[in-house]
Amino acid sequence: xxxxxxxxxxxxxxxxxxxxxxxxxxxxxxxxxxxxxxxxxxxxxxxxxxxxxxxxxxxxxxxxxxxxxxxxxxxxxxxxxxxxxxxxxxxxxxxxxxxxxxxxxxxxxxxxxxxxxxxxxxxxxxxxxxxxxxxxxxxxxxxxxxxxxxxxxxxxxxxxxxxxxxxxxxxxxxxxxxxxxxxxxxxxxxxxxxxxxxxxxxxxxxxxxxxxxxxxxxxxxxxxxxxxxxxxxxxxxxxxxxxxxxxxxxxxxxxxxxxxxxxxxxxxxxxxxxxxxxxxxxxxxxxxxxxxxxxxxxxxxxxxxxxxxxxxxxxxxxxxxxxxxxxxxxxxxxxxxxxxxxxxxxxxxxxxxxxxxxxx
Amino acid sequence: xxxxxxxxxxxxxxxxxxxxxxxxxxxxxxxxxxxxxxxxxxxxxxxxxxxxxxxxxxxxxxxxxxxxxxxxxxxxxxxxxxxxxxxxxxxxxxxxxxxxxxxxxxxxxxxxxxxxxxxxxxxxxxxxxxxxxxxxxxxxxxxxxxxxxxxxxxxxxxxxxxxxxxxxxxxxxxxxxxxxxxxxxxxxxxxxxxxxxxxxxxxxxxxxxxxxxxxxxxxxxxxxxxxxxxxxxxxxxxxxxxxxxxxxxxxxxxxxxxxxxxxxxxxxxxxxxxxxxxxxxxxxxxxxxxxxxxxxxxxxxxxxxxxxxxxxxxxxxxxxxxxxxxxxxxxxxxxxxxxxxxxxxxxxxxxxxxxxxxxxxxxxxxxxxxxxxxxxxxxx
Numbered sequence: 001x002x003x004x005x006x007x008x009x010x011x012x013x014x015x016x017x018x019x020x021x022x023x024x025x026x027x028x029x030x031x032x033x034x035x036x037x038x039x040x041x042x043x044x045x046x047x048x049x050x051x052x053x054x055x056x057x058x059x060x061x062x063x064x065x066x067x068x069x070x071x072x073x074x075x076x077x078x079x080x081x082x083x084x085x086x087x088x089x090x091x092x093x094x095x096x097x098x099x100x101x102x103x104x105x106x107x108x109x110x111x112x113x114x115x116x117x118x119x120x121x122x123x124x125x126x127x128x129x130x131x132x133x134x135x136x137x138x139x140x141x142x143x144x145x146x147x148x149x150x151x152x153x154x155x156x157x158x159x160x161x162x163x164x165x166x167x168x169x170x171x172x173x174x175x176x177x178x179x180x181x182x183x184x185x186x187x188x189x190x191x192x193x194x195x196x197x198x199x200x201x202x203x204x205x206x207x208x209x210x211x212x213x214x215x216x217x218x219x220x221x222x223x224x225x226x227x228x229x230x231x232x233x234x235x236x237x238x239x240x241x242x243x244x245x246x247x248x249x250x251x252x253x254x255x256x257x258x259x260x261x262x263x264x265x266x267x268x269x270x271x272x273x274x275x276x277x278x279x280x281x282x283x284x285x286x287x288x289x290x291x292x293x294x295x296x297x298x299x300x301x302x303x304x305x306x307x308x309x310x311x312x313x314x315x316x317x318x319x320x321x322x323x324x325x326x327x328x329x330x331x332x333x334x335x336x337x338x339x340x341x342x343x344x345x346x347x348x349x350x351x352x353x354x355x356x357x358x359x360x
Numbered sequence: 361x362x363x364x365x366x367x368x369x370x371x372x373x374x375x376x377x378x379x380x381x382x383x384x385x386x387x388x389x390x391x392x393x394x395x396x397x398x399x400x401x402x403x404x405x406x407x408x409x410x411x412x413x414x415x416x417x418x419x420x421x422x423x424x425x426x427x428x429x430x431x432x433x434x435x436x437x438x439x440x441x442x443x444x445x446x447x448x449x450x451x452x453x454x455x456x457x458x459x460x461x462x463x464x465x466x467x468x469x470x471x472x473x474x475x476x477x478x479x480x481x482x483x484x485x486x487x488x489x490x491x492x493x494x495x496x497x498x499x500x501x502x503x504x505x506x507x508x509x510x511x512x513x514x515x516x517x518x519x520x521x522x523x524x525x526x527x528x529x530x531x532x533x534x535x536x537x538x539x540x541x542x543x544x545x546x547x548x549x550x551x552x553x554x555x556x557x558x559x560x561x562x563x564x565x566x567x568x569x570x571x572x573x574x575x576x577x578x579x580x581x582x583x584x585x586x587x588x589x590x591x592x593x594x595x596x597x598x599x600x601x602x603x604x605x606x607x608x609x610x611x612x613x614x615x616x617x618x619x620x621x622x623x624x625x626x627x628x629x630x631x632x633x634x635x636x637x638x639x640x641x642x643x644x645x646x647x648x649x650x651x652x653x654x655x656x657x658x659x660x661x662x663x664x665x666x667x668x669x670x671x672x673x674x675x676x677x678x679x680x681x682x683x684x685x686x687x688x689x690x691x692x693x694x695x696x697x698x699x700x701x702x703x704x705x706x707x708x709x710x711x712x713x714x715x716x717x718x719x720x721x722x723x724x725x726x727x728x729x730x731x732x733x734x735x736x737x738x739x740x
Contacts, residue, residue, distance in 0.1 A: 156382060
């Protein structure tokens with residue numbers, strides 16, 4: 001095994017990395033593990049639902065005998081919980097419990113044997129300039145990205161509405177939604193690429209800049225403050241498609257009569273758009289806006305892959321990742337996560353209120 | 361009346377043109393990456409990808425002639441070609457850096473020491489000398505030539521199939537699949553049962569549970585990282601496939617339940633009540649009626665979850681990737697390449713394109729369900 005690796009031209013580092021690997025089945029084993037997990041997961045799930053229902057109906061509360069009516073009622077009262085149990089157990093463990101646990105961790109210091117330290121972690125975080133930089137940048141992202149994506153999405157939705165080839169245009173603009181943030185980061189890094197002065201520019205932004213009389217190429221991602229916008233463009237590029245799809249459906253849903261009435265009254269296209277159509281889809285615009293806002297608050301991959309928070313581009317999610325896995329400071333990391341949670345919570349409350357109102 | 365019609369068509373022209381412009385702007389960055397992945401490293405660094413699509417007139421770096429010397433008619437002759445590629449056409453050439461375009465193709469120039477050089481339009485040259493040039497430095501040729509577009513699939517061959525290369529994506533590609541498939545399949549069943557209960561069964565506390573799902577939809581998964589990593593370490597699964605499947609299942613459930621419940625609620629009530637009257641149990645109603653009818657919603661969620669897991673970096677870095685280097689996924693591999701191979705665009709472009717081609721296929725073939733899911737999940 002070892003010789004064969006060496007003879008294939010592996011570097012020393014890789015040979016060292018490869019040595020613990022026991023046999024050639026290494027690549028296959030996770031695959032088999034995966035198939036097994038699907039079978040166990042799906043099979044187990046089906047078996048759980050089937051058997052627990054069977055148990056409920058045949059053994060615990062059989063629909064026969066003296067108490068048949070009472071038994072059926074009892075079985076039906078319990079059944080919903082059988083259906084709900086796996087999903088809600090997973091939800092509680094993987095989403096609800098971590099919120100509480102993170103809050104607890106943010107009040108502890110790992111270096112002092114998890115002693116309760118009150119708000120010391122938050123205090124330490126507030127004294128770090130990097131945190132304020134992250135918070136400031138996040139606010140900038142929050143201002144720019146949802147507004148730009150929603151506005152562009154609305155504009156494109158309106159423009160493509162009556163177009164014969166509108167669907168093709170829409171699907172192209174929607175396409176970046178399928179691309180990972182990391183993939184998008186690579187795509188845009190090529191756009192921002194800078195070559196030394198005097199050589200041919202291979203990044204399109206610098207090529208345009210030089211073409212229009214710029215003297216020396218800019219390394220765009222290292223220009224403080226403005227580099228934030230170059231990163232935001234990536235997310236806007238991705239999210240506009242999402243906004244467009246939803247707003248386009250909302251525009252289609254506007255009653256024809258309102259538009260026709262405006263046309264008859266002599267309104268021009270701009271008036272129709274701003275005074276007739278937009279007011280009727282305000283609630284959808286708000287939904288799109290808030291959805292993108294949540295995405296922005298969690299934005300991590302783009303910054304991580306393109307600048308990793310250097311050159312004053314830090315954002316909260318990346319700051320938190322830094323604290324957790326580089327500085328190994330769980331207290332401050334958790335505190336940063338709680339700040340993200342705090343920023344999300346108004347939207348959370350608003351969503352819940354809306355959902356409850358709809359159900360009535 | 362005519363003026364209104366004229367205005368109309370003018371407006372429609374403006375609309376058409378602006379949409380074309382927007383579409384081109386949107387496509388441009390991705391196209392750049394795609395085109396770059398078919399170019400060699402030299403091509404990428406010497407010119408912008410947009411110029412590779414058309415025949416380019418450009419000044420080449422000087423090429424030193426060389427080759428076998430033959431003796432004919434008392435002259436020592438060296439013949440050869442300047443360019444390997446077939447279709448390069450020489451527009452002008454020279455032998456000094458001060459006058460690189462001194463001669464036209466076909467011209468013969470007299471060099472020092474009774475030597476001559478002729479360069480033809482197709483890049484072939486003929487060099488003659490009165491004495492043998494053995495061990496002498498032969499002259500350099502400056503050319504300005506037009507080069508037709510030229511592409512290669514070598515990058516893909518190296519990135520996908522070259523086992524020995526540390527840049528190879530083969531393993532990461534495989535791992536991404538291993539992570540994605542179970543993480544997409546498992547949450548669906550969990551969610552479907554719960555969604556059915558929330559949509560069609562009566563029990564106290566239902567409204568609160570639905571509200572809880574809506575609330576959990578927006579909880580940032582950043583909060584879950586440390587507590588769950590601690591939890592996974594405690595129960596002994598640590599970092600690994602099992603951990604990441606569980607994590608993605610948990611994180612995907614709120615959307616799954618929400619989408620499926622919204623869809624199931626909209627199914628006609630009569631079908632379900634008729635089935636109840638006929639004596640079907642809830643379990644039968646669910647498996648025989650609801651599940652088949654909910655296929656569009658299931659497909660929507662499956663696509664969302666597939667795209668999300670495939671494209672994820674954060675969860676993979678926290679729950680899967682350890683120091684062994686065996687468990688990398690494509691997004692992580694690309695981030696590492698960005699660090700180590702920052703300027704090697706042929707590698708980066710190919711790696712990125714390999715990773716986005718699968719989601720793009722899913723996207724274009726299943727767009728209908730994706731859009732439907734988006735609408736169900738948001739416009740409410």
